[in-house]
Amino acid sequence: MGLVTKIKADIRDNSGTGLVNPAQWLRDWFSGGPPVASGVPVNEENAVKLIAVFACIRLLSESIAMLPFPLYKALKVGKEKATYHPLYSILHDIPNPECTSFQFRQIMMVNALLCERAIAEIQRDASGNVVALWPIPTKYVRPARNTRTKELVYLVSNPDGSQSELYPEQVFELPGMGFDSVNTFQPIQLAKEAIGLGLAAQEFGARFFGQGTIGSGIVEYPGKMSDKAYDRYVESMTDKYQGLKNSNRLIFLEEGLKFTQLTIPPNNAQFLETRKFQVVEIARFFNVPPHMIMDFEGATFSNIEQKSLEYVTYSLMPWLVKWEQAVFKCLLTPSERKKYFAKATVDALLRGAFQARMSGYHMMIQDGVWNADEIRELEDMNPQPDGQGQEYFINSTMQPKKLILQGGDTNANAASGAQNNNGEGGSQSS
Structure with missing residues (x-):
């Protein structure tokens, strides 16, 4: 039964669930969903109206969107950027004519974080090459399985009210978590009680300062007030004592009026503690360290760097692996999967403090693992001129590694040669 048909049926219904007294499902539909325990x-x-939720969504989506995301070709030794491949520009630069790579990945992440998955339609040319990726809001897409063929299909609700179908080869999907690949969890519904509590506390604070009086309660009058006296009293209370600008003012009562305070002060209701805990609760749900959304209560000068590295390792890396595998599965052909892959670059995020970073570079040079140009590239610097930075050095001698491997200890050889030339330590021919 469609929505319009169901509404019409309720209008005709005489059981007390029409528009005058609508059914719960109709009230929920117009109000944005069933209320949680907090009401x-x-x-x-509306979940993103809670500042902690918005901060987590923005942090994760922007972190993923800002990282370089090139396509690589695997070589016999190492890899190279496949800038010549049509998919390289799609992933790294412009996925479609209407948005940049940053915008596309941020849109996909917002949908994946708020809904159960993120979906984009794949546009291909006559040769089958990907020419564009068009994100579709998740709420308009419903995956289903054909009861006859058991084939997965994506049902898309179009703006004109019609419905179209997309098949797996037409879909770039960032999957969610669930019991199977089709029926996944809806994140916001899982956290609706925690989010609802945060929204209720946020609204309570706004109403307390915007509408409530500091001394709200019961006013008693020993007798009956005239209409004129009552109107004068209401006008006086509204003008002089209601709202934020009139907070903390003394209340003057006339004609024997007695005031009894009823409102529980925010500190007695643990209002601030509730709001602070909800920030940590939401950060925990989105797997974000609280200090990354500006809650520094558990952060110190000595551990803030380690916590930031943990954010990259445990918060971002699972999403990055999901992106890399989605590209591998949805955008590469079976033959391309043997030699191409996408990989996000997170080196800049993993950099430690300057002193620790330089100490690490020094050890890598001494052990012959990196050369100077490789380190300069990590620091966004150009190579040294004339190939000077291409040499590898090894510990203790700090000489080119190739000379050590070819001739043994070059210092010992040099000393032996000097002795022979000076006629010491060996015989000379006449």
Whole structure:
């Protein structure tokens, strides 16, 4: 039964669930979803009104979107950027004529974090090459399985009310977590109680300062007030004592009026503690260190760097692996999968403090692992001129590694040669 048909049926219904007294499903549909225990409806649209949720979504989506995401070709030894491949520009630069790579990946991440998955339609040319990726809001897409063929199909609700179908080869999907590949968890619905509590506390604070009076309660009058006296009293209370600008003012009562305070002060209701805990609770749900969304209560000068590295390792890397595998599965042909792969570059995020970084570079040079140009590239510097930075050195002698491997200890050889030339330590021919 469609929505319009269901509404019409309720209008004709005489059981007390029409538009005058609508059914719960109809109230939930217009209010944005069923309310949680805190009494606040929670869905994907209003969840981001909670600052902690918005901060986590923005942090994760921007972190993923800002990283370079090139396509590589695997070589016999190492790899090279496949800039000549049509997919390279799609991933690294412009996925479609309407958005940049940053915008595309941020849109996909927002959908994946708020909904159960992220979907983009793949546009190909006559040769089968990917020419564009068009993100589709997840709420308009529903994956289903054909009951006859058991084939997976994506049902897309179009703006004109029609429905179209996309098949797996037409879809770039960033999958969610669930019991199988089709039925995945809806993140916001899993966290709706925590988000609802945060929204309720946020609204309570706004209403407390915007509408409530500091001394709200019961006003008693020993007798009956005239209409004129009552109107004068209401006008006086509204103008002089209601709202943020009138907070903490003394209340003057006339004609024997007695005031009894009823409102629980925010500190007695642990209002601030609730709001602080909800920040940590939301950060925990999105797997984000609290200090990354500006809650520094558990952060110190000595551990802040380590916590930032943990954010890259445990918060970003799972998403990056999911992106890399989605490209491998959805955008590369079976033959291309043997030699091409996408990989995000996170080196800049993993850099430690300057002194620790330089100490690490020094050890890598001494052990002959890196050369000077490789380190300069990590520091966004140009190579040394004339190939000077291409040499590898090894510990203790700090001489070119190839000379050591070819001739043994070059210092010992040089000393032996000097002795022979001076007639010491060996015989000379006449």
